[in-house]
Amino acid sequence: MRSPFLEPNVRYPDRIAFPVARPRRSLFLKYFFTLFVAVVVPLFLGAISDAWFVYRDQRLQLNALLQAEAWSAADRIQTFIDGISDQIGWVVQFPWTEDEDDPHKIDAERLLQQVPAIVSITLVDQTGTERAFVSRLGLNRIGRGVNMAADRAVLGARASQVWYGPVLYRRDSEPYMVIAVAGNRAADGIAIADINLKLIWDVIATIKIGNTGRAFVIDDSGRLIAHPDISLVLRGDSGSTVFNRLKSTIAAANGSAVVTTSDAGNAVVAASVRAANVGWTVIAQQPVSEALASIRATLWRALALVLVGALLAAALAYWLAHRMSEPIRQLEDGVQRIGAGQFDHRVTISSGDELEQLANRFNEMAEELTVSKEKSERINRLKRFLAPQVAELVEQSDERMLEGQRREIVAIFGDLRNFTAFSARAAPDVIMAVLSEYYETVGAVVTRHEATLTGFGGDGVMVLVNAPVARANPALRGVRLAIDMQAAVQSLVVSWSSKGHAIGFGVGIAKGPAIVGTVGYEGRIDYTAVGSVVNLASRLCGTANDGQILLDPVVAEGVKDSIAIEPLGMRLIKGYDHPLQVSAVACSDLRQSHSQKRKAGLPVCGAADEVRRIDGHD
């Protein structure tokens, strides 16, 4: 379909001059961002809180584990020391008598045999005098020896039954300690045993926390007493600063586990417990890498979950946003195309939701726009020869009405008198002004009477009644139209004559069958009627005088009851073999329009001589 609408530049030049600005933030991005955030934020919060709680639980668990291990180690050490004290108790069960040293000596030797940690033992009687000294290494001394009543160990054991001496280091390497045990009665004396604490190693080495965690024991000065790696103990006090720091760091945490740097320089989680009877500190520690491994795994899991979730969310958000925005974009594009006149554009959306429905509605709208546009184009075409309201009527009823058909019509011809002579004399602009006024006036009358104006031809005009729209009593309608037309043109004639233009107007009407329909090519299509009735009307118009309306017998017969008619007698019409009864609309019916003419001194109702004169012009 060729149409001026196909040229948007012409039709809507503002499209180019002021293009619709793209929105700054697209719907896609908005949807994408919202959906993404809606998924990721709860996921992230969930993972974080989960990781946090797991972390807290595991931290508490770790704390408890280290505490338990430290307690267990302290307990074992206490048991070890208590065991030695108990064994020493065996040698202070018999009271000392004069010169009865040997049984005591044998007891002491058996004690050494029984308890490997005891290096030597000194037996003191109730007076505080040394009575026997038995050693694994040094020479034994039997019999009364030095008085040890003032010895710390003796005093301590007397005061509290069991006395623990400080840890001393032989040759600055091996840790030793004195344990003094008093018998139940003063007469049983006191046993002072020298203990090699290296043997606690057997106790401490078996304590394992996880795979690499361990426990060790330090004294108040920070000096190592027992450690799974015995060589650290034997190395002397070189590490005591480190252990002291460790001890005070843990002590500062008030019983809970702390993360700190170990003696070996690696990061550890450590807890400590004090062994009450000997006053040592047991530290249980586990490398952070191992202790926090599960926490680390938890955090990684949480992170991985968030990452995977974010990726999924992004994919989902992309898909959804695309699904939402793409149809909208298509619709927008469609609207733009339709706006640009591309009415055959259709939007294809199969989302199965409201958007699809919207697209269908859009397509329907585009369809209706197309139909409506075609219709308006046709109406515009019809309006060229039909009164607008008739055109609408034709459009609304049936277009086939315009197709060629035979029907009874009333043809009305009007023609200016003396126009040829006038046009020969007058200037072109004057001629065009006259014609313009004439056409305007005739057109207005035809429109008012809802008749069909098939066209102007120079100074002539042809009007049809009852085609294409059928009318009741077309003859009367045609005559009334002719009277109005004559009256309207006559008022022009008055003004023209005042300007010195001697122009008149005559009308002829005939009724009869004719072929009506559209004819033409491409854009130039006209509606017209073909038939003798048209010729007859034209001939009658040609014979009509200025101001006269001539009727054929059929019309005259049809309107005689309504309008006064003057028979003019039989006349021979060109192209007809027999003369026809020709009538004219009586002057009384034209009075109104003729009153002005009379004032101007112009002839009314056409004198016979004038008729003859004017005849010549055809």
Add this chain to the structure above:
Amino acid sequence: MISPFLRASLALVWVQMRRRDFIALAGGAMTWPRVARAQQPTKVYRIFWVSTEFQPDPFLDGFREGLRERGYVEGKNVVFELHYAAGDPNALRQVISDLKGGNIDLAVSSGPATRAMMAVTDVPVLFALSGDPVELGIVKSIGQPGGNFTGSSFLSLELAGKRVELLKDIFPKLRTLAVISNTNHPGEQSEWRTTRQAAQALGMDPVYVPFFGAREIDKAVEVAGNAHADAMLVFPDAVTMVHRTKLAEFAIAQRLPSMFGWSEYCDAGGLLSYGANQRATYFWLATYADRILHGEKPANLPVERPTKFELAVNLKTARALGVERAISSILFRANKVIE
């Protein structure tokens, strides 16, 4: 409510996560260790064994056993180069120069061989010494040796008096004590001095039977036989160890109760011995060998001193000597009884 513990541990967790897991995440960790392993074939450690004993060597067996316990397989990741100079430390000079030139990871020396090893300064040396290593000058202190030497000291010196006392406990009427001693042994004079003082304190008369090296041992035995002693004390030492059977048989022949330093002498027929378990000590020495082979410095490994001393009694010999009654009084103290 974020505690310092939490902050510190979170920071550490983060650091650790960054350090290793990012590598793991990047996929590098999957291939990296494999490459490292491929590039580093199993190292075969070479251990130099220097001894003045002779084979079969129970101490070497103890050491080997200790290494096996630690996962070493001879011929696969450890090889021994054995150098024996039975009873003659001077014969080790050539061995020492070999050691200096060779690509040796660790040297182990026992007893008198250690003195010859003092020239070695660039190879870690493990020793098992009866004397005092500080006195000998191979370590700065027991706790921190400070050089390329570390190992174990058997406390022979401290036990010297104890051996005399044990004899006196069992045989209270003991008067004359023959003391057989190899003068070619570090700390021998100290040992003799301690022994003499103990014997005199216990009312005994010690007869010093010195000899120099393996060549003079027969002469020493002869001298001891002429001493009219009530008992015989033999200092533990490579030469007497090598000739322990000869010495034990001599004591039985002379009807002398004999006291030695290590239980190996009792196995060979000696009546009594008191001292640290040598084999156990060498077994333990393997743990130090393991640590040194893994890169630890001998300077930081304290010299270990045995805590367990065993009293061994050979009842067969006791019966041969007819001293079962006397011996039975100390059986409750015996750690090892040979029937």
